[in-house]
Every structure is written in C-alpha cells, then in structure tokens.
Amino acid sequence: MIESFDAGLGRIREKLAALGLAENTVIIVTSDNGGLRYEGAAKQPTTENALLRAGKGHVYEGGIRVPLFVHWPGVTTREHVDSTPVSSIDLFPTIAAIAGAPPPHAAWMAFHSPRSSKVGS
Numbered sequence: 852m853i854e855s856f857d858a859g860l861g862r863i864r865e866k867l868a869a870l871g872l873a874e875n876t877v878i879i880v881t882s883d884n885g886g887l888r889y890e891g892a893a894k895q896p897t898t899e900n901a902l903l904r905a906g907k908g909h910v911y912e913g914g915i916r917v918p919l920f921v922h923w924p925g926v927t928t929r930e931h932v933d934s935t936p937v938s939s940i941d942l943f944p945t946i947a948a949i950a951g952a953p954p955p956h957a958a959w960m961a962f963h964s965p966r967s968s969k970v971g972s
Contacts, residue, residue, distance in 0.1 A: 874924045877949055881939060882917035885909070923949075 860880070867873040886898030888906030900906050903913035919937060921927050947954050 876924070877946075878920075878922040879942065879946075880918070880920040881942075885912075885914040885916060888913065 860878075864873065864878070867876050885903070885906045886900050888898065888900065888909075889895060890897045898906065900913035903916055904911040905913040907914055909915075944954050
C-alpha cells in the first residue's frame, strides 16, 4: 500500500512540475487514524503499530497517532521533523492563511491555532 501511494504521489508531483505548478503547490499528506490492529473473530494481526499501544478504534496512541507530511516549497525542508502533536483541525487556519483567505472568525483561529502567527514569517 505504501509503495502504491508513494508511486501515485510521485506521479502527481511530476505532473505538477510539468505544468509549472510545483513551486506554488503545498502538498499535505495525513491519515484518519491508526492502523487496524486485528480483523475478524480470529484476532489475526493485520497491521503493526509497534511501540504504540492499541490501534484503530482505540484512544491510545496506536489508534490516534498518524503521520503528517507537509511539502511546502520554500518553507519546509526535507530534514525538518517536528514532534508537536496536532489534529487535522489545526490545518484549517494554516491552509486558509496560505491561500490568503481569512479565517471564519478571529476568535476561532486564536483558540484552534496558537502557532498560526508563524505562517508567512
């Protein structure tokens, strides 16, 4: 699955480059929740969330901790890793700022994105 996803993302990036859009496109990749730990009555492991407790459907790290990758030309670097916990709702104010759109309400943004002042600096 990862190999197929990686190949598909590579094709998207190649097309963006061919269209001259690569340097003006932010790519965000994340997941909805942790891997499915067991499937069916036999309790056969289907994915591995090693070092994290539990999996999909659980509120432990194995069920809620997922990858988040951001490719933002001129802003993110390949070497940068940030271990700050985020939620997908944290992305909205950042995406709005990137697009030059105002947030729906300033109080909402202040509450949900305390680091939003970093955008564009």
